[in-house]
Amino acid sequence: MTVLVDERTRVVVQGITGHQGTVHTRQMKQFGTQVVAGVTPGKGGTEVEGVPVFDSVREAVQRTQANASCIFVPAPYAKDALLEAVDAGILLSVIVTEHIPFHDMLVMYHYSRSKGGRIIGPNCPGIAAPGKAKIGIIPNVVFHPGRVGVISRSGTLTYEIVNGIKEHGLGQSACIGLGGDPVVGTSFVDALPLFQADPETDVIVMVGEIGGTAEEEGAEYIRHHVTKPVVAYIAGRSAPPGKRMGHAGAIISRGRGTAETKLAALSAAGARVARFPYEIPDLVAEIVAKQAHR
Amino acid sequence: MVKLAEWRGKDLFRKYGLPLPKGQVARTPEEAEALTRNGTVPLPCVIKAQVLSGGRGKGGAVKFANTPDEARVAAAAILGLEFKGEKVRELLLEEKLPIAKELYLSLTLDRSLRLPILIVSPQGGVEIESVDDSAIDKIPVHPFPGLASYEKRRAGQTLGLTGGPAKSLDRLLESLWTLFQREDAELVEINPLAVVGDGLVALDAKVIIEDDAGFRHPEWDDIQDDRTPLEEVAREKGIAFVQLDGNIGVIANGAGLTMATLDVLKEFGGEPGVFLDLGGTDDPKKVTEAFLLMAQAKPKAVFLNIFGGVTRCDTVATGLVEAMKQVPTAERFPLVARIRGNNEKEGVEILRAAGITSIPTLRESAQAVVAAAGGKA
DSSP, X not given: OOSSOOTTOEEEEETTTSHHHHHHHHHHHHHTOEEEEEEOTTOTTOEETTEEEESSHHHHHHHHOOOEEEEOOOHHHHHHHHHHXXXXXXXXXXXOOOOOOHHHHHHHHHHHHHTTOEXXXXXXXXXXXXXXXXXXXXOGGGOOEEEEEEEESOSHHHHHHHHHHHHTTOOEEEEEEOOSSSSOSSOHHHHHHHHHHOTTOSEEEEXXXXXXXXXXXXXXXXXXXXXXXXXXXXXXXXXXXXXXOSXXXXXXXXXXXXXXXXXXXXXXXXXXXXXXXXXXXXXXXXXXXXXXXX | OEEEOHHHHHHHXXXXXXXXXXXXXXXSHHHHHHHXXXXXXXXXXXXXXXXXXXXXXXXXXEEEESSHHHHHHHHHHHHTOEETTEEOOOEEEEXXXXXXXXXXXXXXXXXXXXXXXXXXXXXXXXXXXXXXXXXXXXXXXXXXXOSOHHHHHHHHHHHTOOHHXXXXXXXXXXXXXXXXXXXXXXXXXXEEEEEEXXXXXXXXXXXXXXXXXXXXXXXXXXXXXXXXXXXXXXXXXXXXXXXXXXXXXXXXXXXXXXXXXXXXHHHTTOOEEEEEEOOXXXXXXXXXXXXXXXXXXXXXXXXXXXXESSSOHHHHHHHHHHHHHHSOGGGOOOEEEEEEETTHHHHHHHHHHTTOOBOOSHHXXXXXXXXXXXXXX
């Protein structure tokens, strides 16, 4: 296993019969992911994209040995879906659903953790390891197998950056979209150790945005524990305080969470900081070229 | 984010049994006079503008009255105010209480701990940001056991409470914790929380309800909050739309990409006027709708920056061209497009046929739109 997923990952899609669930089941399969089951209560016994649908996650796990979940269930029911997955013994859940109340997410996060589980998201594009597996909705075409690890709080911006890395003739070991909500299951400090430990990653790209202090905590972790080079970018330098910039978590509140403090912390921790998204692939390419010389 | 006016916050407090001064809302000077004359609000009383911004005391939006006539005059003065851009339409009249001490108390979310956090300080009545950290106690509360008795005792200790007020705090915290969870609040703040006689009274109430929990709280649907009218329309349509101070409208897909686009524009001397995150969509109608909303904001130029992933470039292009047709000639504005990714070729072709050139690099397209908006603002 590189970072969280590989050829042995067996995915159950919760909410598979919805539009998003169906479309992305197809794309995950095309990526090479083993999507072994789907769950929609009341639709058990049917099939979607050649994948058997069950009424419950418990049944899906018993019948298909699914070991990871991808959740597309609408926000009002997402908490229940996650609890069901955890209780069925699934330890990795990617929650794509957006607009989940944070009070629900607090319960989901702490319950999952108490059972040894990990959540990626919510409101996230998921995780992909090119050539191995993908759970979520990151477009297949932007990827190329390689040795750059990407951790990001955004979706589309990440696709663009990953695509830029590909256009520089480089590829990715894995890419994790953490999600744009104020409470996420996996944050920079949780994801950085995975890439630091991954023998298939040489460079780490960190894409953050305004709001909260996840980037500052990531910077602290980098300072003490990360020996691999890190390239960082923060979106939202021009955002005014007190306004939610599209993501529920992207808000400068009471002077906290500005791009400046994040960039300063990352820079002080030794990360190379990009001022524009299009500089990231350049910086990565520069680092890779230097590594090749050694 | 639904910010509740003080009186709405206090209605919630009442529902959960928090101790409050006797009070009532008035919307005219005559109403204010009547409430004090008939004893609904005991005299002397305090009259407070029901606006969402803080600093009301210093801004003349809080006055005192000893007689019904004074109440009418004070109410008339405050109702005429425009407080930090917000017109005063409602007043809260409350009995004036003998305050022994003013404290601070709030419950909110600590994003890094991923836990609710109870914040208390013996220095209330001032903005918490101005209080020294050494005088603030932050107590994380785990959602499963909930607020424990020892945590409540710790809060009481920090606040320097004993006897009656300490007992009052215990009950108050229990109610506030229940309210925080059941009402899906992202903030409940009592500042000041006053020691009055042998108990506590919540003199102010600041409550913010989480937007995403709207499906559980239809009662707040009609509250416009501090959104602009266009932001309100966008919210109903499910479009992330933020009005800013500049003159360039930005439409992009994904919050991160939209923010990054704003940053790049600013770097090249442009002033973003609208942030519009199209999100992921495969419906050209939604694109048209978003674009027409943008047109209503009257930007000097518009920058469309799309990276097609889940969203297809041709879908966006089709929706955009349709919208352009619907904008009256007199209200048209220069449009700079950059569409890349999924079905890029088809999208670029649709735009080209409508006379719009897509500029592939972010740097050049950003410079083009800044120039189109009249250069550096």
